[in-house]
Amino acid sequence: MMIKVLVVDDSALIRSLLSEIIKNEPNFLLVGAASDAYVARDMVNQYRPDVITLDVEMPKVDGLTFLEKLMKARPTPVIMISSLTEQGAEVTLRALELGAVDYLAKPKLDIAKGIEEYRQEIVFKIKTAALAKLSSKPKSTRTQSSPALRFKTTEKIIAIGASTGGTEAIKTVLTAMPIDSPGIVITQHMPPGFTTSFAKRLNALCRITVLEAQGDERIVPGHAYLAPGDRHLTVVRSGADYRIVLTDGPRVSGHKPSVDVMFESVAESVASNALAVVLTGMGKDGALGIRYIAEHGGFTMAQDEATSLIFGMPQEAIKTGCVKQVVGLESISCKLIEVLNAMGKDYRI
Incomplete structure (x- = not known):
């Protein structure tokens, strides 16, 4: 089964790298590479991708805003592309709360070995995301209460x-x-x-x-x-x-x-x-x-x-x-x- 993938990233270099990885992988079909949320929205409606890779930081409409609108209009497995920084981690965790399936660090473009490892990781994560079962129900923000713990111990x-x-x-x-x-x-x-x-x-x-x-x-x-x-x-x-x-x-x-x-x-x-x-x-x-x-x-x-x-x-x-x-x-x-x-x-x- 072909997995249709849409790449959304404002960096032409990252779009090119991800696109080449996807195009060269059997059973993957690159349906498009969008530079911003508006182009991505049109491509989602036109191609109905199975998986989307989404940059956290984009012009016009940021990745989180696009993700939130996407999950309400047409829930789709999304892999967030984020920086391995404290701010990147915070935004990524928020993206997971909004419904993103997984995340991936921005690639290091200066080391050939690193690129190969990155290729293997993105392929694995796209295959995994394609299997994800997204809930159509909104996530509850209410904390569920457990029964009272009647057995107090430091041994368990x-x-x-x-x-x-x-x-x-x-x-x-x-x-x-x-x-x-x-x-x-x-x-x-x-x-x-x-x-x-x-x-x-x-x-x-x-x-x-x-x-x-x-x-x-x-x-x-x-x-x-x-x-x-x-x-x-x-x-x-x-x-x-x-x-x-x-x-x-x-x-x-x-x-x-x-x-x-x-x-x-x-x-x-x-x-x-x-x-x-x-x-x-x-x-x-x-x-x-x-x-x-x-x-x-x-x-x-x-x-x-x-x-x-x-x-x-x-x-x-x-x-x-x-x-x-x-x-x-x-x-x-x-x-x-x-x-x-x-x-x-x-x-x-």
């Missing part, structure tokens, strides 16, 4: 892994968690800098405290710790405490940070006191880790297909046969609290 740890679509999924789960929830560790596939902005944004929205992990923190209730974009997050036991260790090893399951690395460390250190959740994302990262969690007696959960932007990671986890519950996104936080309360009654889930 919740571990969450996600990729494409994960920023909004993680926000949905964390904003509904009670202030006295167990410590939470999170791996979301994001570049450095973006995780810093993402943690700050979540912290402003949640009742719990959300931080980008720095390494050697004691994991405490009411706090969530996000893996930085260039380190693996692991959990170790230190006496009666759990602590975070960041490592700079190679990519695992194609990623750094890797969900599998985090889950495996949680399985070994936390064992039956662990609750692991795999959220939306492309690929298999987390599937091996969820098996480790289950083998060590931990509770395992995956987001269902209906509410996943990309069902790849949850599906691969479910295929292992080690996922105990498959749950819709809006219900995950409630289910976690129910499981914790049941654990407090000392009966098997």
Whole structure:
């Protein structure tokens, strides 16, 4: 099946680069390259693309304004092209809230090897975006409340892994968690800098405290710790405490940070006191880790297909046969609290 792609960017150089990548890829069809939002609007109506790459910064009408209008008029999978800066991260996170599927850094044009890596990344992201299931319903801004946590403990740890679509999924789960929830560790596939902005944004929205992990923190209730974009997050036991260790090893399951690395460390250190959740994302990262969690007696959960932007990671986890519950996104936080309360009654889930 041909994937029709529209490139929207005010830079002639970037339009040319992206256009050449798309034209040279089998099963991709470049339907147009627009220099501004007005031209892009006409091309969207004429060609009805399957995927759009959209520059954040454009003249006349900026990328966010165009995106917001597009998602209301004709929802289409969009990949935002943004700078790897603090401001770029903030704008990109806002774009994901508005309905963008994914994002990609502006390419470095001075290194041949970098261009090849960029080509591989943009091809992968376009293929992934074409599979995304966009919701036609407007996103709710109301924070969902979870049941009261009747079982207070420092022994339980919740571990969450996600990729494409994960920023909004993680926000949905964390904003509904009670202030006295167990410590939470999170791996979301994001570049450095973006995780810093993402943690700050979540912290402003949640009742719990959300931080980008720095390494050697004691994991405490009411706090969530996000893996930085260039380190693996692991959990170790230190006496009666759990602590975070960041490592700079190679990519695992194609990623750094890797969900599998985090889950495996949680399985070994936390064992039956662990609750692991795999959220939306492309690929298999987390599937091996969820098996480790289950083998060590931990509770395992995956987001269902209906509410996943990309069902790849949850599906691969479910295929292992080690996922105990498959749950819709809006219900995950409630289910976690129910499981914790049941654990407090000392009966098997």
